Amino acid sequence: MKFAVRTLSGADGQKRKYVYYWCPGCGHAHSVPAERWHWNGSEESPTLEPSVRHFIMKPGTLAETTICHYHLRKGVIEYCGDCQHNLRGQNVPLQEIPADYGIPENDN
Numbered sequence: 001m002k003f004a005v006r007t008l009s010g011a012d013g014q015k016r017k018y019v020y021y022w023c024p025g026c027g028h029a030h031s032v033p034a035e036r037w038h039w040n041g042s043e044e045s046p047t048l049e050p051s052v053r054h055f056i057m058k059p060g061t062l063a064e065t066t067i068c069h070y071h072l073r074k075g076v077i078e079y080c081g082d083c084q085h086n087l088r089g090q091n092v093p094l095q096e097i098p099a100d101y102g103i104p105e106n107d108n
């Protein structure tokens with residue numbers, strides 16, 4: 001499975017669809033809310049819009065440090081130049097999510 005869709009309850013009690021995919025740059029899965037990133041509905045050739053940026057904030061400040069930044073277009077991760085990892089600037093097709101990774105089950 002290269003792309004997983006799950007319906008999960010948020011802290012506000014609302015159920016939302018989340019999409020999961022493996023990031024070989026970070027070595028773990030990323031997930032985003034499907035609606036907010038305008039997922040095109042395809043699990044075979046998924047596209048998200050706009051770009052996705054994962055960042056950390058310095059404790060006690062609003063300063064953001066980008067960890068990973070990419071477009072996902074037609075099943076290919078297009079890494080931007082500001083990633084912290086070695087795949088910056090490269091295009092990488094989605095890979096299998098390791099079976100034992102632990103993507104959550106749907107909430108009932």
Ligand SMILES: [Zn+2]
Pocket residue numbers: 023024025026027030054067068069
């Ligand atoms: Zn990443």
